[in-house]
Amino acid sequence: MVTDTTTVSPAPPGTPAALSGTPVVPGVAHGPVVRVSHELDPAALERFGDGGFAGETRVDDALAAFDAAAAAVAEAYAARAATASGSAAEVLTASAGLARDRGLRSAVRKGLRNDATLLDAVHAAVEQFVSVFTATGGLIAERVTDLRDVERRVVARLVGEPEPGVPVPERPSVLVADDLAPADTAGLDPERVLALVTERGGPTSHTAIIARQLGIPCVVGVTGVLGLPAGTEVLVDATAGVVETEVDAADAEQRVARAADLREAVASWTGPGRTADDVAVKVCANVADGASSASAAQAPVEGVGLFRTELCFLDRAEEPSVEEQAELYAAALRPFADGRYVVVRTLDAGSDKPVAFATHEGEENPALGVRGLRLSFDNPGLLDRQLDAIALAAERTGTETWVMAPMVATVAEAADFADAVRRRGLKAGVMIEIPAAALMAHRMLEVVDFLSIGTNDLTQYTMAADRMASDLAHLTDPWQPAVLQLVAITAEAGRRAGKPVGVCGEAAADPLLACVLAGLGIGSLSMAAAAVRAVGARLGTATLDRCEDAAEAALAGADPAAARAAALAVLDD
Incomplete structure (x- = not known):
């Protein structure tokens, strides 16, 4: 360093x-x-040259060197993931998976067999996957940064330099x-x-x-x-x-x-979530496993608005048994067995979160493909076993447990999922991530108990913009008035039905936007535990009327910058 x-x-x-x-x-x-x-030291790259691999064993020796370097990089990612939590642990674990990817190894071997040097073979293999990821777009394209980081770290290991x-x-x-x-x-x-x-x-x-x-x-x-x-x-x-x-x-x-x-x-805020005129807006945490849940439980949160179950399995080749899953889920539920509740999301596998035992291989556009609830369409046992495990964990811990499905597009999908959840004695909901689901929110609430808006995907799908493209960042901003309009439609449906509607996407962690969301009628906000106090403190500075005025001003904005400025002007007046 x-x-x-x-x-x-x-x-x-x-x-x-x-x-x-x-x-x-x-x-x-x-x-x-x-x-x-x-950038790596050019002199180190020049000294390495072709690595000295020659003769009949050239390909095997070079590939063995790549394997050792890739394994070391993967282990380093995994070690960092073990000391991290939440989103950091998630993306580090996923990067470890990239370093171990068999497809990447195969591409390196192909380059070596075509007489490329080891460094050239590694670079060509990475560029091959960069092209595939970029063409796929969506969440997969976001992995390009991670893939290039894997390349830099593998090359550093090969040439004997410290990882960048x-x-x-x-x-x-x-x-x-x-x-x-x-x-x-x-x-x-x-x-x-x-x-x-x-x-x-x-x-x-x-x-x-x-x-x-x-x-x-x-x-x-x-x-x-x-x-x-x-x-x-x-x-x-x-x-x-x-x-x-x-x-x-x-x-x-x-x-x-x-x-x-x-x-x-902000540091002195102790909850619960309330506007200045004492209107409740629940402030909850997003968690990934037992460790992050135990940590979040120490924060002034009223529960967990999003337990990302797929993060327990990013490095698992085989589906865990119901019993094993139940133990993992119980670890995340148990810290909130004190009267608070936990919203469990079923596997959101696919796209940028490949789970070996669930994800479909070779999809042309995974972000619009078989992911989330859609994985259960041709593999219903996958969902049944997970729901059995969640119900078992809820019974063992006594924690109030709600269950929701990701990537729900139709009322029929919502109804089938809700039936499966209720048969196990749990409260059923769905995520609103697809514009079609937001537009049909009133019908969704006829068959489910609650809705949770995932603003990350809702924004991407609404604006048809890759959230990783820096030149499209203005489109992937959750302050887009079109996105806020879909949130407003969903929240109004919840008000009319008398059922809870929350937000669990990254938008909930923006203190200013949290006030706007409250003004739109959102009743709960779930975010990384580190953002809880900032959001709660900001909510406490504005009455609900002022939040509603800020929401109206934001909806009238021509773009995210105008929406943000208009809301800020109202709230700071």
């Missing part, structure tokens, strides 16, 4: 006074730029990068990294999700930020989504101090 030695300096002449992007984690930070480079990583600043700094892989983002130290700014990525990219979990102010999709020299003094307003390069030191100090005061108020 290289230690940064950057000196602080003003922006060079000709630098724009401000650069704009998409705000992800609110906050204000002031400090020097530290740039992240993932983020430099450790000598003083607290603003980290600027093209994009960051999960292994980089998950290891960030909030004491050293004041803010995170990337040129690529959208509000639901892995970088954004992990930054939100860590509570680091973050702005993504900032075109031109890589043009800032290392050491340039900047002020990052991650609430407005602006990086200012013409900084008045006194003004910056005041703005950072105000942000610090706000953080203190």
Whole structure:
């Protein structure tokens, strides 16, 4: 790991006074730029050359070297995943799977057999999959950053260099990068990294999700930020989504101090979720396993709004037995057996979350293919066994357990799922991630007990935009008025039916947007535990009437920036 030695300096002449992007984690930070480079030492690459593999065993020896390097990289990812939680653990585990991927190994072997050097074979294999992922689009395209990170780390192992990583600043700094892989983002130290700014990525990219979990102010999709020299003094307003390069030191100090005061108020919030006029808005946590659930239970949350069960199985080749599944689920339910509730999502496998025993291979467009509930259409036993295990875990722990299905498109699908859940004595719901489901929310609520809006996928499918494409970040922003309109339709359906409607996507972790969602009629918000206090504290500053006014203003906005500015003007008036 290289230690940064950057000196602080003003922006060079000709630098724009401000650069704009998409705000992800609110906050204000002031400090020097530290740039992240993932380039390996050219001299080390030259010294390695063809690796010295020759003769009849050349292919086998080179492939063995690749296997050893890939295994070491996978083990390093897994080790980091074991010490992480939530989204960070999820993406690190998935990256370990990429490093172990047999298809990648086969492509390397093919290159070697065609007389390519080992390094060229690795690069060609990765580029082959990059092309496939990019063409597929959607959530799969998001894995391109992860795949290139695997390549850099494997090559580093092969040539005897340390795996690339983020430099450790000598003083607290603003980290600027093209994009960051999960292994980089998950290891960030909030004491050293004041803010995170990337040129690529959208509000639901892995970088954004992990930054939100860590509570680091973050702005993504900032075109031109890589043009800032290392050491340039900047002020990052991650609430407005602006990086200012013409900084008045006194003004910056005041703005950072105000942000610090706000953080203190946030830190002292103890729940429960209420508006300023004491209208309840439940604030809940998203969890991935027993460890993250136990941690979340210590936060001021009223339950779990999303237990992502597929994250228990990303590294499993065979489907666990009902008994084994029940033990895993019980570990996540047990910390909330004190009267709080847990919403369990059935397997959301497929697309960017491949589960070996469930996911279909070779789909042309996995994001629009057989994923989520659709996996049970030709394999009903998969869902039946999971529901049996969830019911068993609920019985053993005594925790109030709700169960919902992802990727539900029709009322008939919702009805069949609800029947299966209720036969096991549990409350049944579905996720609203597909625009068709939002438009039919009133009919969905005739057959289910609750709805939960997954804003990540709902935004992507509504705007027909790959959430990883930085030049489309304005489309994948949950502040899009069209997305807010679908949320409003769903919330109104819940009000008329007298049934709960919540939001469990990343949008729930945005304190400003949380007020708008409450104004639209959303009754519960579920997010990474690290975001709970910020959201709860912000909700407590506005009456429900003011939240409704902010929601109306946001819906009238022409684009996300206008919607955000309009809502902020109402709430801060």
